[in-house]
Amino acid sequence: xxxxxxxxxxxxxxxxxxxxxxxxxxxxxxxxxxxxxxxxxxxxxxxxxxxxxxxxxxxxxxxxxxxxxxxxxxxxxxxxxxxxxxxxxxxxxxxxxxxxxxxxxxxxxxxxxxxxxxxx
Amino acid sequence: xxxxxxxxxxxxxxxxxxxxxxxxxxxxxxxxxxxxxxxxxxxxxxxxxxxxxxxxxxxxxxxxxxxxxxxxxxxxxxxxxxxxxxxxxxxxxxxxxxxxxxx
Amino acid sequence: xxxxxxxxxxxxxxxxxxxxxxxxxxxxxxxxxxxxxxxxxxxxxxxxxxxxxxxxxxxxxxxxxxxxxxxxxxxxxxxxxxxxxxxxxxxxxxxxxxxxxxxxxxxxxxxxxxxxxxxxxxxxxxxxxxxxxxxxxxxxxxxxxxxxxxxxxxxxxxxxxxxxxxxxxxxxxxxxxxxxxxxxxxxxxxxxxxxxxxxxxxxxxxxxxxxxxxxxxxxxxxxxxxxxxxxxxxxxxxxxxxxxxxxxxxxxxxxxxxxxxxxxxxxxxxxxxxxxxxxxxxxxxxxxxxxxxxxxxxxxxxxxxxxxxxxxxxxxxxxxxxxxxxxxxxxxxxxxxxxxxxxxxxxxxxxxxxxxxxxxxxxxxxxxxxxxxxxxxxxxxxxxxxxxxxxxxxxxxxxxxxxx
Numbered sequence: 001x002x003x004x005x006x007x008x009x010x011x012x013x014x015x016x017x018x019x020x021x022x023x024x025x026x027x028x029x030x031x032x033x034x035x036x037x038x039x040x041x042x043x044x045x046x047x048x049x050x051x052x053x054x055x056x057x058x059x060x061x062x063x064x065x066x067x068x069x070x071x072x073x074x075x076x077x078x079x080x081x082x083x084x085x086x087x088x089x090x091x092x093x094x095x096x097x098x099x100x101x102x103x104x105x106x107x108x109x110x111x112x113x114x115x116x117x118x119x120x
Numbered sequence: 121x122x123x124x125x126x127x128x129x130x131x132x133x134x135x136x137x138x139x140x141x142x143x144x145x146x147x148x149x150x151x152x153x154x155x156x157x158x159x160x161x162x163x164x165x166x167x168x169x170x171x172x173x174x175x176x177x178x179x180x181x182x183x184x185x186x187x188x189x190x191x192x193x194x195x196x197x198x199x200x201x202x203x204x205x206x207x208x209x210x211x212x213x214x215x216x217x218x219x220x221x222x223x
Numbered sequence: 224x225x226x227x228x229x230x231x232x233x234x235x236x237x238x239x240x241x242x243x244x245x246x247x248x249x250x251x252x253x254x255x256x257x258x259x260x261x262x263x264x265x266x267x268x269x270x271x272x273x274x275x276x277x278x279x280x281x282x283x284x285x286x287x288x289x290x291x292x293x294x295x296x297x298x299x300x301x302x303x304x305x306x307x308x309x310x311x312x313x314x315x316x317x318x319x320x321x322x323x324x325x326x327x328x329x330x331x332x333x334x335x336x337x338x339x340x341x342x343x344x345x346x347x348x349x350x351x352x353x354x355x356x357x358x359x360x361x362x363x364x365x366x367x368x369x370x371x372x373x374x375x376x377x378x379x380x381x382x383x384x385x386x387x388x389x390x391x392x393x394x395x396x397x398x399x400x401x402x403x404x405x406x407x408x409x410x411x412x413x414x415x416x417x418x419x420x421x422x423x424x425x426x427x428x429x430x431x432x433x434x435x436x437x438x439x440x441x442x443x444x445x446x447x448x449x450x451x452x453x454x455x456x457x458x459x460x461x462x463x464x465x466x467x468x469x470x471x472x473x474x475x476x477x478x479x480x481x482x483x484x485x486x487x488x489x490x491x492x493x494x495x496x497x498x499x500x501x502x503x504x505x506x507x508x509x510x511x512x513x514x515x516x517x518x519x520x521x522x523x524x525x526x527x528x529x530x531x532x533x534x535x536x537x538x539x540x541x542x543x544x545x546x547x548x549x550x551x552x553x554x555x556x557x558x559x560x561x562x563x564x565x566x567x568x569x570x571x572x573x574x575x576x577x578x579x580x581x582x583x584x585x586x587x588x589x590x591x592x593x594x595x596x597x598x599x600x601x602x603x604x605x606x607x608x609x610x611x612x613x614x615x616x617x618x619x620x621x622x623x624x625x626x627x
Contacts, residue, residue, distance in 0.1 A: 002150065003152060004299070008128070008132075024129070024300065025128070026128035028128050038128075039125065048300050048304075052301060052304055087287045108534050113534065118540075129300075
């Protein structure tokens with residue numbers, strides 16, 4: 001299995017079929033005398049932006065932590081939670097309550113709900 | 121046993137330094153293999169340095185370049201075994217001194 | 224029944240994506256300025272778009288990914304972010320032009336200036352997306368868009384000389400005013416071959432849960448749907464060529480464009496023109512806004528669907544809301560819709576290869592399309608036409624801006 005081709009930038013889907021995000025980052029654990037191990041995948045706009053420009057990522061993270069739900073939306077999922085790799089990456093998690101959903105939930109509560117017609 | 125973390129997404133596209141700091145190649149792909157419950161790194165795939173590569177890596181990623189058939193034959197992928205690469209400084213991966221990626 | 228619904232998607236896509244303010248404006252100006260001579264550009268654009276729409280459907284049916292999904296997965300995040308910015312700017316300008324088209328149609332009928340209609344039109348289109356679902360959007364606009372057949376009726380009633388029309392279907396060099404000729408040529412191509420069309424169509428295929436069984440009907444839909452749009456666009460060019468060209472009238476304002484239906488059809492022609500303009504631009508407004516929202520949601524991995532309440536896809540819903548609202552500002556400020564239209568179409572042509580070339584790569588990658596890979600004709604046609612369009616546009620746009 002190849003990291004770029006099969007894991008990075010793939011769609012992540014939770015236990016209920018909800019979209020969590022794309023795999024924006026992959027964390028490798030370095031060990032003495034053993035090959036590096038895939039420890040976790042990471043989802044989040046800061047993780048994504050860091051691939052383009054680290055300084056931009058820092059700025060974005062700061063902005064996200066100061067506004068709205070006050071989180072930069074980074075979600076790290078241990079590799080042990082990954083259940084299947086196919087069309088999507090299925091993880092043994094529920095999206096609700098995770099930082100990956102924080103901004104979606106905040107926007108729903110504070111913006112969408114205030115617009116008429118969003119509830120019926 | 122010491123444990124450290126490295127971001128794979130930042131490792132991709134990094135130049136690999138050879139002995140004496142000479143630039144050898146760029147890491148283009150990380151090949152994994154299962155070991156028990158885990159997936160571990162088996163080898164790193166790399167390609168040669170070049171101006172065209174620089175432009176494409178920065179903007180569109182090497183996968184696009186490699187998709188063009190006649191170009192892909194010119195970009196040789198030379199596997200670097202996991203234990204050949206020193207990741208103590210993840211921003212500057214080095215080949216251990218007794219090895220040369222042009223093997 | 225299922226085939227009917229899929230053809231409806233094709234016709235809707237055709238009306239909103241093929242025949243909209245861009246195609247009407249550029250075809251009308253082409254007919255007025257050069258008679259039938261730019262017919263070959265319409266043919267080229269139609270061929271290219273049929274290939275691309277069919278590919279959009281095939282990619283989604285086999286890989287179960289939308290085009291944007293597949294592009295991020297195959298080419299990475301850097302590629303996605305870098306190419307999505309020009310696409311966003313161009314889509315935004317096109318969206319403003321479409322809103323302007325509906326606003327102008329309302330001005331023609333009511334006499335109230337188009338700037339005043341900008342926000343009502345924006346709110347109307349937004350409401351359609353907010354409360355509606357994809358099926359309503361597709362079928363509703365497809366049915367209403369049949370009024371655009373008025374262009375074809377008008378063209379026929381004007382008795383076009385068949386010999387001259389056929390001659391125009393072959394590529395030719397301009398008799399004079401070369402800059403304008405090529406500028407119009409790429410504007411037509413940009414109007415016909417619009418990336419938002421493919422993003423929208425492939426998203427529709429995924430929302431419709433297509434699979435390999437749909438490949439045959441997808442081919443049928445693409446050919447029939449886009450050809451239908453091509454016939455409509457051709458009707459516009461012919462009518463303009465027969466009404467304006469003999470008199471040497473250059474089309475500069477939409478009120479003039481309406482004349483091309485008044486001469487053959489009488490007073491009702493004005494209302495038919497306004498109706499056709501309003502419906503096709505309304506459809507395009509929905510498609511462009513949705514297309515861009517799909518691109519964002521699929522690129523970043525958000526939930527997205529039009530088939531449930533907006534609150535279930537907050538970020539997706541906010542993208543199309545913000546797009547429509549901000550684009551309407553341009554029209555409310557009084558930007559000339561006709562000039563904006565033609566310019567945004569030419570810009571579309573410039574950015575075409577950014578979408579079509581990765582698209583072609585995907586269509587030849589067995590990991591995505593399995594055994595349903597492209598034939599060499601499709602590859603050559605798409606790559607050739609889009610590179611050609613882009614190169615000509617890169618030269619023609621600055622020249623036109625300096626001289627035109």
